[in-house]
Amino acid sequence: MNSDNDTIAAPSTPYGESAIAVVRASGPLVPGLLKRIFGRTPPPRRATHAEYRDRNGERVDDVVFCYFRKPASYTGEDVVEISTHGNPLIVQKITEDLLERGCRPAGPGDFTRRAWLNGRMDLSQAEAVIDLIRARSDRALAAANHQLRGELGGRIEELTEELLGILAEIEAYIDFPEEDLPPEGRGGPAGSIRKLVTKVDKLAATSHYGAILREGVGTIILGAPNAGKSSLLNRMAGRERAIVSETPGTTRDFLEERMHIGGYCIRLMDTAGLHETEDDIEKLGMEKTLEQADEADLFLVVLDATVPYPALPDALAKRLNAGNTIVIYNKADLLQSEPRKQFLPDCAQVVLSALTGRGMDQLEKLLEGMLENEASGPEADRVAVSARHAQALGAARDALTAGLASLGKGHPPELAASELRGALDALGEIVGRVDNEAMLDKLFSAFCIGK
Amino acid sequence: MNDFTEKPYDVIVCGAGHAGTEAALVAARMGATTLLLSGNIDTIGQMSCNPAIGGQAKGHIVREIDALGGEMGVNADVTGIQYRKLNASKGPAVQAPRTQCDKKAYQFRLKHTIELQENLTLFQATVNSLIFKDGKVIGCKTNLDVDFYGQTVVVTTGTFLRGLMHIGKNRNEGGRMGDYSARTLSASFLEAGIELERLKTGTPPRLLGRSIDFSVMEEQKGDEEPCLFGFYDTREKTDLFHVEQSGERRLGWTPGEKQVSCYITYTNEKTEAIVRENLHLSPMYSGRIESAGPRYCPSIEDKFVRFPDKPNHRFFLEPEGRNTNEYYINGCSTSLPLDVQVRMIQSVPGLERAVILRPAYAVEYDFAPPTQLQASLESKKVENLFFAGQINGTSGYEEAAAQGLVAGVNAVLKVRGESPMVIGRHEGYIGVLIDDLVTKGTSEPYRMFTSRAEYRLLFNHGSAELRLAHHARDRNLLEFSRLSRIERKAAAVGEWTERLENERTAGGTFAERARRREAEIPFPAEFLALHAAVREEVLYRVVYRGYLERELKQIERMSQVESMRIPEDMKFLDIRGLRAESVQKLEAIRPRTLGQASRISGVNPADINILMIHIESSRRRRAKMGL
């Protein structure tokens, strides 16, 4: 929960490679930030071209920024809007830099809530504001869950567990001085904290941008073997990349192609076919396909229109809906008449031929429409989430280091505990608030305490 | 004055344990006509478990009780037989006083204090049921077929609600060995729609001192200079020397005089073998007890089972008083059958010939899950009915006393039509305690730990009076003379904290030197002349300044949501945009502030944003209509 005395920052626009992205900050720190980042506070409401340099003086990008003096701004506070190229990496770098400079990550709907509370919106708009907060929050939550499902989530859980263990040990000696605890080791938990710092560092380094946030909207091609998935990828990419073969099940490694559709960047993924199989390698391919589908945002389901349609695995079918799926009836060149379009009837349908290219325009148009929705939604949230996560990891690291220093100076352990709790709160920003009960559980299972 | 008419008392307190006595005393001291009912007035303020007050977090609570005019601190100080400051090697925030008390002296003095208290009527009768009218409580029925009427009723019945004690297969009804079980009162609560659940706790055996060989044990002495609970720098001098308003002399002595020792011994493989062989006879292991016991107070059975790598377990032998030879065996909670208890005890060095005076037992009892309470400790279901102490699922004399004090104050305020006293989580452990109880509830007997407080560093025990002074002043809980002494103390602390920060010496400001922990700092004579309590507080604030400021800043950040009140009649179901899960939780807990709402698990920041807008827009709408 952030308080309205804080300065908040977050990306705030639709996102896409060619589109302009905007990062917004609101609150009392803004004028000072402008001076430090751009060397000046320009007159309000004038778009100014400048170089964005981060805290280490490194150039991030050419940007256009606009300052709005309070109360004449969207939120009624001092606001800056920084427009950059729509590249998600740049958006994330700028957001992270603002957070490092003392801003807090804006929660879902925070800008709008402030605007409303500061009287920038009419009383009658309260309901609309509430709807917006709800929608933003649900999407942000989905984006966060999406990320935590991956490897990162598991690693952070591990770190949290380890930290809880260390904290439990310190707290045991603070809260139970009369108990029959093993003698406190010299240096206490300093060794374990040091190890933890290294792990956090490593995670922060690898998760920085790339690993958390893949570029482009993940778009996956699914379908039975030989439906023409690889052919479609090649056709869309405009060159031979995937192996096209007449032997079903040939595509085993995932092929990925980054490309532009309209103004948006997508990451198109080819997959092995989905079908019942006994072949071990193919089985593996199947599992990987399902895994990959888990991380995708959009789905292109390719059917061979000349043969009966297969059934989809349940787990997969559940994720498909009108907002994220296009059904493709391929091999139209071999058809005498229109195919029966009854596969996932709620989703957009397109008949095409990957071989001749007929119908590809229609596919691109449908895809572009979907990307427009997608880009203004989950992806923008994901940038925000990634920036928050990176900031949280950094904060956890700083707190751990401070705790270590405090122990090193021989200060009483409750001070180190206070730092470690800060670290736990920071990780909690990622994995969800970690209650003190969790620490107590660890404590009572590790130490025999009781009268 | 015995008044058996239907003229209602302002406050009726049912139960005279640690919660009930504080509730009754504070209500009477605030000027309310108060009736204190106890099934047995020989057991007033009885320590059913160990003979000690205070310790980590609990000692902090007792000092807070003292800061609000409660009785526990002074009562423990003047009946103590061993005084220790815990964690002396750690920082002031986590140091705390702990005192072994003479159990009987503690009780007698408390009973006497109650007897002498104006506006307070003590009467021995068992409350069988409550009398309700129109959703409110208006009094209670007793076993003597006499009914009492009250504008408010405070229930502090501890573990007595359908209490059931286990020793092996043996079972006895009662809230404590030798006492009865309040069987019918539970029905009264159920009738009013108050839900009850069951908890379990236990107590170790008591031994005869002359059957113990102390010579083979390690002796633990008290501190020479006792660390006390009461704030005698602001209290009346007479408070410590027990000559009170009435001029009557109450039991008690100068703290620190003639201290007694505790002794330490350890279990061994023989003990473990005896326990393991007989596990199946333990009601908890045989499934005869199903209710949850506390994680922090495992029985000896649990200790051996859950920590098989620990070679031995420690027993602390604590004297129960000066005029008794009875010893409490801290560390030996069990519900094994008596014969097994004897063999197990006698396997321990020094206890080979030990004679058991009272066996250890486990007790199961009803409690009323405290999420059914408002932050004032008034029931959400029945108006004018307050709950305090173990019935709310807590453990410990100190936790009980703190709730009793708050419930007593709020019962009086309710009678007067004033807003309740709610202590914030940022103000002290009492605030943390009650907020945790009413917001999160508990699934084991709730005990305070310093780690439960998010602003622990601000809660050094010495600052309790300064932290809580505004509550004491607003509600008239202290005498005027003490309040003005507290104000002067606060002023001196503020002034000197600043002066040490600003005044320079050759080696830097006093504050800088203190933060470097220099051994010899030539403080101004004026500073050295201050009362030790003031100096300690000043130095604490100076040395730990960075940390304290950080916590203050966090409090400041939270203040917006903490102070935003949720209207009492809020219908969460009707609020657009809240998730179903949040609505359900919010309806169940009915938080009073946004801060409290934000601590309910499952309520997320977006829900808080939505609530905030909803509250604010209703307010503006009303303002617009000129309401």
Ligand SMILES: Nc1nc2c(ncn2[C@@H]2O[C@H](COP(=O)(O)OP(=O)(O)O)[C@@H](O)[C@H]2O)c(=O)[nH]1
């Ligand atoms: N006639 C026709 N053949 C196609 C079309 N698309 C793919 N094929 C053929 O179908 C076979 C399988 O194609 P491939 O792309 O490897 O399928 P995948 O297993 O789904 O990746 C190849 O022989 C392709 O040439 C199409 O639109 N029309």
Ligand SMILES: [Mg+2]
């Ligand atoms: Mg293929």
